Amino acid sequence: MARIPQKPEPAVLLHENVTxxxxxxxxxxxxxxxxxxxRAALVKVLDPCTVVLDGRHLSELMASLRKHGHHxxxxxxxxxx
Amino acid sequence: MPSESAELFLxxxxxxxxxxxxxxRGWRDATSAGKVALIxxxxxxxxxxxxxxxxxxxxxxxxxxxLAALKARGGKADLVTLSATASGDSAEVATDLRDLxxxxxxxxxxxxxxxxxxxxxxxxxxxxxxxxxxxLAPASAECGRPKLLATPxxxxxxxxxxxxxxxxVLVLNSLAGNQVPxxxxxxxxxxxxxxxxxxxxVPPEESGNRDLLPPRLAFIYALLVEMNLVRVRSxxxxxxxxxxxxxxxxRATLHRAAFSAWQKTQIWNEFQRISELLPRPIPDEAxxxxxxxxxxxxxxxxxxxxxxxxxxxxxxxxxxxxxxxxKVHNPDFLIQRGDDGRHGGTTxxxxxxxxxxxxxxxxxxxxxxxxxxxxxxxRLLLESLHWLGMVRLGYQLPRxxxxxxxxxxxxxxxxxxxxxxxxxxxxGRAESVPLLVQPDFSILCxxxxxxxGMLHDLCAFADYQGGDRVARFILSxxxxxxxxxxxxxxxxxxxxxTDATAGTLPQNIAASIQEWEDAFRRFRxxxxxxxxxxxxxxxSASPHAAALDKAAGGQLAPALRRVPRGGKxxxxxALRKARIPVRHLDYAAGPGxxxxxxxxxxxxxxxxGDDWLTRSLLERIARPVAGESGRWRLDPRRVSAAAADGxxxxxxxxxxxxxxRGTGPEIRLAITAWSRQAAGVSVARxxxxxxxxxxxxxxxxxxxxxxxxxxxxxxxxxxxxxxxxMTALRQALKARGVRLRHNxxxxxxxxxxxxxxxxxxxxxxxxxxxxxxxxxxxxxxxxSAQLRFLLLRAIQARRxxxxxxxxxxxxxxxxxxxxxxxxxxxxxxxACLENGGRWTFxxxxxxxxxxxxxxxxx
Numbered sequence: 001m002a003r004i005p006q007k008p009e010p011a012v013l014l015h016e017n018v019t020x021x022x023x024x025x026x027x028x029x030x031x032x033x034x035x036x037x038x039r040a041a042l043v044k045v046l047d048p049c050t051v052v053l054d055g056r057h058l059s060e061l062m063a064s065l066r067k068h069g070h071h072x073x074x075x076x077x078x079x080x081x
Numbered sequence: 082m083p084s085e086s087a088e089l090f091l092x093x094x095x096x097x098x099x100x101x102x103x104x105x106r107g108w109r110d111a112t113s114a115g116k117v118a119l120i121x122x123x124x125x126x127x128x129x130x131x132x133x134x135x136x137x138x139x140x141x142x143x144x145x146x147x148l149a150a151l152k153a154r155g156g157k158a159d160l161v162t163l164s165a166t167a168s169g170d171s172a173e174v175a176t177d178l179r180d181l182x183x184x185x186x187x188x189x190x191x192x193x194x195x196x197x198x199x200x201x202x203x204x205x206x207x208x209x210x211x212x213x214x215x216x217l218a219p220a221s222a223e224c225g226r227p228k229l230l231a232t233p234x235x236x237x238x239x240x241x242x243x244x245x246x247x248x249x250v251l252v253l254n255s256l257a258g259n260q261v262p263x264x265x266x267x268x269x270x271x272x273x274x275x276x277x278x279x280x281x282x283v284p285p286e287e288s289g290n291r292d293l294l295p296p297r298l299a300f301i302y303a304l305l306v307e308m309n310l311v312r313v314r315s316x317x318x319x320x321x322x323x324x325x326x327x328x329x330x331x332r333a334t335l336h337r338a339a340f341s342a343w344q345k346t347q348i349w350n351e352f353q354r355i356s357e358l359l360p361r362p363i364p365d366e367a368x369x370x371x372x373x374x375x376x377x378x379x380x381x382x383x384x385x386x387x388x389x390x391x392x393x394x395x396x397x398x399x400x401x402x403x404x405x406x407x408k409v410h411n412p413d414f415l416i417q418r419g420d421d422g423r424h425g426g427t428t429x430x431x432x433x434x435x436x437x438x439x440x441x442x443x444x445x446x447x448x449x450x451x452x453x454x455x456x457x458x459x460r461l462l463l464e465s466l467h468w469l470g471m472v473r474l475g476y477q478l479p480r481x482x483x484x485x486x487x488x489x490x491x492x493x494x495x496x497x498x499x500x501x502x503x504x505x506x507x508x509g510r511a512e513s514v515p516l517l518v519q520p521d522f523s524i525l526c527x528x529x530x531x532x533x534g535m536l537h538d539l540c541a542f543a544d545y546q547g548g549d550r551v552a553r554f555i556l557s558x559x560x561x562x563x564x565x566x567x568x569x570x571x572x573x574x575x576x577x578x579t580d581a582t583a584g585t586l587p588q589n590i591a592a593s594i595q596e597w598e599d600a601f602r603r604f605r606x607x608x609x610x611x612x613x614x615x616x617x618x619x620x621s622a623s624p625h626a627a628a629l630d631k632a633a634g635g636q637l638a639p640a641l642r643r644v645p646r647g648g649k650x651x652x653x654x655a656l657r658k659a660r661i662p663v664r665h666l667d668y669a670a671g672p673g674x675x676x677x678x679x680x681x682x683x684x685x686x687x688x689x690g691d692d693w694l695t696r697s698l699l700e701r702i703a704r705p706v707a708g709e710s711g712r713w714r715l716d717p718r719r720v721s722a723a724a725a726d727g728x729x730x731x732x733x734x735x736x737x738x739x740x741x742r743g744t745g746p747e748i749r750l751a752i753t754a755w756s757r758q759a760a761g762v763s764v765a766r767x768x769x770x771x772x773x774x775x776x777x778x779x780x781x782x783x784x785x786x787x788x789x790x791x792x793x794x795x796x797x798x799x800x801x802x803x804x805x806x807m808t809a810l811r812q813a814l815k816a817r818g819v820r821l822r823h824n825x826x827x828x829x830x831x832x833x834x835x836x837x838x839x840x841x842x843x844x845x846x847x848x849x850x851x852x853x854x855x856x857x858x859x860x861x862x863x864x865s866a867q868l869r870f871l872l873l874r875a876i877q878a879r880r881x882x883x884x885x886x887x888x889x890x891x892x893x894x895x896x897x898x899x900x901x902x903x904x905x906x907x908x909x910x911x912a913c914l915e916n917g918g919r920w921t922f923x924x925x926x927x928x929x930x931x932x933x934x935x936x937x938x939x
Contacts, residue, residue, distance in 0.1 A: 010617040011662040015693065016649070017669035018610045024603055032604075039726040043697040046638045052693055055608065055668065060727070065604070071562040072604035077611070077646055 019053045020046075021072070037064035133213050136184065143167060144177045148186060148209065152217050156209040159418065161450050163207070165408030175448070178207070186213040205418035205446060227406055230397040234475025234489045242336055242470025242495045242507075245301070247536050247552075248281045249339070250328055252301050253310060253320040254540035255280055257567075260317045264302065268294045268348070280545050296354065300468060303349035307342035329534040333498070333506035336470070340499045343465055344382050347375035351382075351460045352415070357485065358453070361433035361441040370431035371416045371446075384414040385461055386500060394497035397475055400462070400487050404455050415454050418446055429453060459487050471496030516581040520589055524578075526552035535581060541567055542574050556590065561597040571598035611644040612637065613652060625659040666692045676741040678748055682715035690740065698736050701728065702752065715748065720755040730756035770800045770810065773877075774870040777819075787813055871930045872909060875901045881914060881933040886926050894928055900937035912937075 023029060026048035032038045041057035053061065065072055137145060150166040151158050160178065167174045181187040188208045209217075255261070261273040269292045278295050294302065305311045310324045327335060343349070352358075352373050363370070373381065388406050392398050407414055416429070433441040434452060444452055463485070466472045475489035497503040516535070517525040524543055526536075536552070539545075542564030543554035564574060571594045579586045613633050615621070618640070620629045632655040633642040644652055656663050675690030684703055686695065688711065699705075701723045703713035723733065730753040737744045737752075770791065772778040778798060782788045790810040791800040802810055875882045882901055885894045899911035899920075907924040914937070 009662060010619060011664045012619055012656060013614040013616070013691070014644075014649075014652075014663055014665050015612040015614060016665060016667045017608075018612055018693075019668075020607045020610045022605050022607065028603060036725070036727040040723075040728045044693045046641060050637060053606070054694060054697070058606070069558065069600065070604060071559075071566065071601050072606050073566065073601070075605060075607045077607060077609040 019055045021051050021053050023049045035064050037061045151209045156214055159206055159412050160447050161412035162409055165405050186210050227392055227398055227402040230399055230489055233397050234477050236476040238474040240467055240470040240473050240493050245468050249301050250536045251280050253324050256318045256320050263318055264294055268299045270294045300349050303346040304339050304342045307346040308338055328537040350375055350378050352378050352457055354460050355456045357435050358432045359435045359441045363430050371429045372431035373415055381415040384411050390500050394492040394502055397489050397491045399489050415457055462487050462490055518578055518582050518586055520587040522556040524554040538577055542569050558597045561594055562601040565601040571595045611649050613642050613644055615640050619661045623659045628655050672740045674741055678745045684713040686711045717755045720752055724756040770802050771798055773798045773873050868930050872901050872904050875932055879936045881935045881937050883931040885928040
């Protein structure tokens with residue numbers, strides 16, 4: 001059995017280059033959960049309107065959203081829209 | 082010799098015949114004293130001013146006119162120019178010129194090579210003999226302005242400048258959202274460009290070669306490139322941002338920019354558009370070619386425009402008058418007729434007239450100006466200048482599909498403005514009419530050429546549908562949301578349409594646009610965000626809590642804040658100042674090796690593996706072990722659920738491998754099996770017999786003893802072997818020279834003498850070689866089957882092969898190392914690993930195939 005290393009000292013975690021998805025209504029999350037591509041890309045739900053996505057699955061997610069009539073805007077924190 | 086003798090000697094001869102005699106006898110080279118005296122006498126008598134005056138007066142009027150024209154041009158002129166000023170057909174003029182040279186009234190200039198003379202018809206220029214020039218009367222200003230056409234042409238092709246500008250907008254907007262690569266050499270575009278061509282307001286003519294851009298589209302592309310309105314990004318064309326302001330700006334400015342771009346462009350080449358001319362190989366290219374370069378074509382446009390300024394705007398002129406003007410003023414505007422020996426000769430070098438069956442006939446430099454420069458001129462008028470809206474074209478007789486003929490032309494107002502002949506640009510308001518937006522989401526533009534600014538806007542949020550007399554657009558959810566991507570809003574779209582329809586926008590259109598925009602605004606994805614997580618409350622407990630709170634940004638969730646844009650350095654500085662340790666988790670970088678695998682299905686995660694992606698991965702496929710922090714156990718249900726979400730087993734295994742020192746085979750097998758179970762695949766232990774070679778398969782099944790071992794055929798090439806009979810089948814096949822691999826598939830069917838020694842020591846039967854006609858192969862048919870079998874195996878296993886082959890008609894076999902790609906019947910498609918390229922071979926051309934140890938990737 002592998003040895004569990006000691007816990008590191010408490011620290012603040014700085015998550016960089018995160019991909020967020022924001023919705024304008026909480027109910028939209030349930031609508032999106034019906035899409036397998038969204039479930040595959042979903043990493044963490046931060047609040048009912050904000051989720052963290054896996055950037056690797058973004059292209060499949062966008063294709064799936066477009067197929068279902070959604071055209072989300074993709075913004076970049078550095079470059080803007 | 083006394084002069085009387087000479088007089089006597091000359092009696093009975095006319096002056097003209099004496100001159101011809103003197104020249105033919107080579108009086109310049111005379112050496113004897115008698116001849117010298119005679120020549121001196123002849124010079125004095127025959128080439129004096131009075132003698133020449135008498136001679137010129139006795140000439141036919143046409144020849145006198147030629148001499149006068151030569152003097153009017155300073156005593157030196159091109160033969161083409163002289164021909165243009167003379168009356169009569171070209172053959173008569175050529176005879177006249179020849180006579181004048183014979184009479185010594187005209188000279189050819191000396192050649193570059195000393196001691197050599199030009200022969201008749203070899204030199205493109207003539208000089209006037211100085212003694213003859215004295216005898217001629219002073220020249221009068223003969224050249225006047227071009228003469229107007231007496232009657233307007235019967236058929237007129239109008240010019241619309243707005244059509245070209247509108248098509249430029251359509252082409253630019255077609256680049257958005259479509260992956261359109263730049264045309265390759267020779268303006269070859271392929272399918273994306275064919276689709277763009279269908280959207281143009283003016284349908285382009287059909288081209289014989291479908292890969293080539295239609296001429297009008299190629300012309301527009303050349304203008305856009307020259308105007309710097311298209312860019313290449315990631316291998317595809319995109320519209321430059323400055324295109325929008327340009328098309329919304331002053332129409333005259335836009336037209337002038339397109340006109341300037343045409344003058345400079347080297348992508349579009351009118352000379353290459355002359356279909357009657359074909360390249361003609363020449364034996365010695367060092368002598369130079371007459372084929373004009375793109376730079377010369379560009380300069381020739383400017384020279385033609387200079388001559389075009391002599392024609393009054395809005396009046397009809399015969400095309401021949403333009404030809405004549407150019408012949409007189411600048412016959413070498415496109416092709417230089419040099420007399421320096423380099424470009425010498427009597428025919429155009431490098432191209433010729435298309436003859437029957439695409440033969441190439443030579444064209445004479447002196448006599449075929451109309452067929453070369455004249456056709457170039459016609460091509461300029463028919464295409465470039467007409468498309469630019471500068472000239473109207475007229476035909477006295479019906480055109481009847483003759484695309485290379487033009488009878489008359491007239492400069493338009495826009496053309497006069499661009500040439501500097503007029504100051505005012507035509508008012509484009511006549512062409513811009515209000516839009517008609519219908520409740521069925523169609524937008525009609527009732528004009529031959531919509532206003533370019535309006536067209537540019539419409540293309541952004543509506544789909545162009547073509548149209549004959551009207552331009553038709555369709556509004557759709559997709560097109561409106563595409564516009565939203567480009568920065569348009571429902572308000573701005575509605576406002577544009579309301580203004581253009583004079584306030585008659587249907588209610589349902591405005592409501593739908595608003596609804597589509599709302600759907601567009603529902604989600605947004607933001608990349609590159611920085612979030613700060615404080616699970617232990619270190620920041621709030623710090624004495625610098627206020628500064629940290631300000632630097633960390635707004636709260637997104639409990640203990641989680643979103644760092645403002647550009648605020649990472651500020652936050653880091655504040656954390657350093659507060660002496661709070663920070664762990665950076667960069668999701669753009671690769672994950673760390675934080676996972677280890679226990680025996681069985683256990684996974685241990687290091688405390689450093691607390692990034693959200695790793696945790697999400699573990700939660701997707703495993704359950705935490707109660708009471709043991711950091712320990713997880715694979716869960717078949719979760720793996721199945723992940724597979725149902727579209728996360729494949731390969732993807733999971735790869736993600737686990739990135740976070741560990743390699744996943745164990747048990748983990749891989751478990752994840753794969755559970756995933757496939759979810760995908761509806763069941764696995765059973767069956768003994769399968771597979772033989773992909775049809776001929777061999779039929780041969781095997783033809784043996785009753787072997788066929789009896791097969792229980793069921795489950796595919797074309799696969800059989801289920803009867804339970805417990807696999808060993809018996811293997812032995813029965815082995816006894817017949819067929820050995821089986823452990824998974825039951827056929828390996829080879831060679832006798833030991835045919836099979837080369839295995840390079841891998843016998844563990845892997847490959848590589849081996851099979852050659853036609855060697856001892857042991859059953860028959861010619863079986864030999865083809867053997868080669869096919871080997872090639873199929875190589876394709877399946879992506880193994881390189883070495884083949885011995887020869888093309889039809891070749892005597893010797895060549896050895897080539899290939900990557901076989903496809904075997905379609907008896908035709909093999911393979912990539913050559915030595916010389917590159919993709920080749921096809923017929924199996925009959927191949928003598929032997931040797932499987933090599935190396936593999937190839939596609």
